[in-house]
Amino acid sequence: MGSPSTATRVSARRHRAAPVPETRYDRRLAEILAHATEVFCKKGYEGASMRDLSRESGMSLAGLYYYFESKERLLYLIQRHTFSTIVERLKARLQGVDDSEDRIRIFILNHLEYFLANQSAMKVLSHEDEVLKNGFGSEVAAIKREYYRICVGLLDDLKRERGLQFSTRLAVLSLFGMMNWIYTWHNPRVDADAASIAGQMADLFLRGVIAGGKVRKER
Amino acid sequence: MGSPSTATRVSARRHRAAPVPETRYDRRLAEILAHATEVFCKKGYEGASMRDLSRESGMSLAGLYYYFESKERLLYLIQRHTFSTIVERLKARLQGVDDSEDRIRIFILNHLEYFLANQSAMKVLSHEDEVLKNGFGSEVAAIKREYYRICVGLLDDLKRERGLQFSTRLAVLSLFGMMNWIYTWHNPRVDADAASIAGQMADLFLRGVIAGGKVRKER
DNA sequence: TACTGATTCGAACGAACGTTCGAATTATTA
DNA sequence: TAATAATTCGAACGTTCGTTCGAATCAGTA
Numbered sequence: 001m002g003s004p005s006t007a008t009r010v011s012a013r014r015h016r017a018a019p020v021p022e023t024r025y026d027r028r029l030a031e032i033l034a035h036a037t038e039v040f041c042k043k044g045y046e047g048a049s050m051r052d053l054s055r056e057s058g059m060s061l062a063g064l065y066y067y068f069e070s071k072e073r074l075l076y077l078i079q080r081h082t083f084s085t086i087v088e089r090l091k092a093r094l095q096g097v098d099d100s101e102d103r104i105r106i107f108i109l110n111h112l113e114y115f116l117a118n119q120s121a122m123k124v125l126s127h128e129d130e131v132l133k134n135g136f137g138s139e140v141a142a143i144k145r146e147y148y149r150i151c152v153g154l155l156d157d158l159k160r161e162r163g164l165q166f167s168t169r170l171a172v173l174s175l176f177g178m179m180n181w182i183y184t185w186h187n188p189r190v191d192a193d194a195a196s197i198a199g200q201m202a203d204l205f206l207r208g209v210i211a212g213g214k215v216r217k218e219r
Numbered sequence: 220m221g222s223p224s225t226a227t228r229v230s231a232r233r234h235r236a237a238p239v240p241e242t243r244y245d246r247r248l249a250e251i252l253a254h255a256t257e258v259f260c261k262k263g264y265e266g267a268s269m270r271d272l273s274r275e276s277g278m279s280l281a282g283l284y285y286y287f288e289s290k291e292r293l294l295y296l297i298q299r300h301t302f303s304t305i306v307e308r309l310k311a312r313l314q315g316v317d318d319s320e321d322r323i324r325i326f327i328l329n330h331l332e333y334f335l336a337n338q339s340a341m342k343v344l345s346h347e348d349e350v351l352k353n354g355f356g357s358e359v360a361a362i363k364r365e366y367y368r369i370c371v372g373l374l375d376d377l378k379r380e381r382g383l384q385f386s387t388r389l390a391v392l393s394l395f396g397m398m399n400w401i402y403t404w405h406n407p408r409v410d411a412d413a414a415s416i417a418g419q420m421a422d423l424f425l426r427g428v429i430a431g432g433k434v435r436k437e438r
Numbered sequence: 439t440a441c442t443g444a445t446t447c448g449a450a451c452g453a454a455c456g457t458t459c460g461a462a463t464t465a466t467t468a
Numbered sequence: 469t470a471a472t473a474a475t476t477c478g479a480a481c482g483t484t485c486g487t488t489c490g491a492a493t494c495a496g497t498a
Contacts, residue, residue, distance in 0.1 A: 024495090025444085044350070046265035050486060062488080063446045071486065127346070129403065131263070169410075170419050177400025178393040184348065185392050200389050208427030243465090244474085269456060281458080282476045290456065445494065455484065464475065 029067050032057050037078050041120035045075055045128045075128060076136040082121040083143045086114045090150065100157040101206060107154055108205070109198040111179050116186065116194040123183040148172065158209070166209055175205055248286050251276050256297050260339035264294055264347045294347060295355040301340040302362045305333045309369065319376040320425060326373055327424070328417040330398050335405065335413040342402040367391065377428070385428055394424055 035057035039048045050071060054061040068074045090110045097103050115122045132140060151172050159168065178201055191197065254276035258267045269290060273280040287293045309329045316322050334341045351359060370391050378387065397420055410416065 028445090044263075044265055046263055047350070049484075051484085060447045061486090062448075065487070066445065069487095131266070166423075167419060170416065171423065173400065173404050174397040174420060174423060177397040179396070181392065181396025181400060191388075197389065200386060201393060204385070204390065204393060204427035205423075206427075207430040208423035208425075211426040211430045247475090268454075270454085279477045280456095281478075284457070285475065288457095439498100441498080442496090443494105444496095445492105447490105447492075449489090449491105451486105451488075453485080453487105456482100458481070459479095460477105462475105462477075464473105466471105466473075468469100468471080 025067075032059065032064065032067055033074070033078055033081070036074055037120045037124055040075065040078070040124045040128065045071075045124070045131050072132065072136060075124070076132055076140065078121065079125050079128070079132070079140045080143070082118065082125050083140060083147070086111070087143060087147050087150075089114065090147075100154065100161055104154050104158060104206065105198075105202045107151060108175070108179065108202045109195065112182065112198040112201070113194040115179065115182060116188075116197075119183060119186070122180075126180050126183060148176075151175070155209070162210065164210065171205075171209055178205065244286075251278065251283065251286055252293070252297055252300070255293055256339045256343055259294065259297070259343045259347065264290075264343070264350050291351065291355060294343070295351055295359065297340065298344050298347070298351070298359045299362070301337065301344050302359060302366070305330070306362060306366050306369075308333065309366075319373065319380055323373050323377060323425065324417075324421045326370060327394070327398065327421045328414065331401065331417040331420070332413040334398065334401060335407075335416075338402060338405070341399075345399050345402060367395075370394070374428070381429065383429065390424075390428055397424065 032053075036048075036053050039052050039056050042048075043052065050061055050064065053074075054064060057064070068077065090107065093106050093110055094103055097106060130137075152168055155168050155171055158164065159166070182197070185191075192200075251272075255267075255272050258271050258275050261267075262271065269280055269283065272293075273283060276283070287296060309326065312325050312329055313322055316325060349356075371387055374387050374390055377383065378385070401416070404410075405416075411419075
């Protein structure tokens with residue numbers, strides 16, 4: 001009778017240990033999330049119907065509801081997984097790196113590498129911001145705030161160390177803009193790979209932030 | 220009997236001259252577009268229903284169809300008007316300015332001033348990119364391409380004059396990212412006005428693009 | 439092989455969607 | 469004021485939406 005009705009229930013099923021205990025349920029849910037991500041990416045959250053998701057994932061319309069209780073929760077699961085993964089990887093890569101400029105370069109590289117390797121998911125995360133209501137929305141917003149704060153911290157470190165002067169808020173948000181906008185233009189057949197783009201963006205951004213004094217030529 | 224069914228029909232009605240001949244029809248259509256812009260901004264194009272637009276504009280559901288023939292064409296009218304206005308203003312402001320750095324600063328200022336003065340419309344333009352199909356989509360895309368090309372031209376001028384080396388494509392798209400992302404974070408109660416933000420972003424961007432050599436500190 | 443719980447599905451629900459139509463109303467001209 | 473054109477509307481159209489339910493099917497164990 002009763003369906004698990006949500007992914008959280010599954011964690012309770014596996015007894016702590018075991019590195020990848022992945023039940024059948026977990027695997028199937030992950031497949032559905034992957035297909036749904038593609039559809040949301042292509043048609044947008046509102047524009048994608050449950051029937052679209054059903055067709056894409058090869059599972060019946062009703063069958064989908066065995067894995068999540070609503071379309072909104074499905075989007076939530078996608079966004080939470082994507083965002084917490086990128087934060088997790090960032091933290092791992094920052095471990096043991098002390099130089100504040102290097103840390104910022106790692107931040108940019110991590111963001112763009114993950115972005116380009118998971119373009120659909122990241123587009124869904126960027127583009128379908130704001131659509132999750134109350135409960136769902138605030139939980140994703142909390143991860144976003146943590147990610148933002150990490151970046152603010154990295155820049156403040158750089159500022160302090162080198163006695164720079166600029167608005168951290170504006171710098172961070174400009175950087176996010178540069179990076180996130182990539183989903184609107186990146187073409188793997190034309191553009192360089194993530195590492196190269198990350199390097200160029202980091203140069204652009206760090207020079208802009210570090211170079212002191214006015215840039216305008218004397219007249 | 221027959222309804223005009225589209226805004227283009229109206230232009231034919233007014234005989235060339237007259238600076239602001241604005242018919243009643245024109246005015247009413249503009250009002251509807253303004254209300255629709257707010258609704259699209261708040262709920263997204265797919266998420267906003269014709270009934271939402273009807274409620275917001277105070278006109279009956281059926282009445283709306285006297286002014287445009289479909290929801291898609293309504294979005295098209297909003298996007299075309301917004302985009303062609305920003306291009307038009309840019310061209311006017313670039314007139315007579317020769318210094319290539321100044322011209323880039325003007326580009327950024329024009330973009331951000333218009334963006335913040337017409338936040339809803341610009342969000343609809345940025346966020347609902349891609350939703351217009353074939354005919355409608357390609358016409359807006361053409362304006363976008365022109366706008367992009369202007370920016371490429373400005374940067375190439377700077378590059379040539381100063382013998383700089385960077386990817387114009389990446390620089391332009393990074394700049395658009397910085398600027399367009401503003402719709403996700405700008406808060407008039409916290410953030411500075413357009414001119415100030417434009418100045419800071421221009422400094423960041425131009426320093427990044429102009430500053431030669433490596434930025435990394437020696438070790 | 440029989441049993442039990444986990445998984446999948448066809449069919450249907452009421453609500454909301456974009457759009458249409460003919461009649462009613464308002465503005466304009468003669 | 470009468471006649472004509474421009475504008476607005478209530479009511480309905482057929483379609484698609486997200487979701488539900490009970491029955492059918494499957495996998496794993498005894």
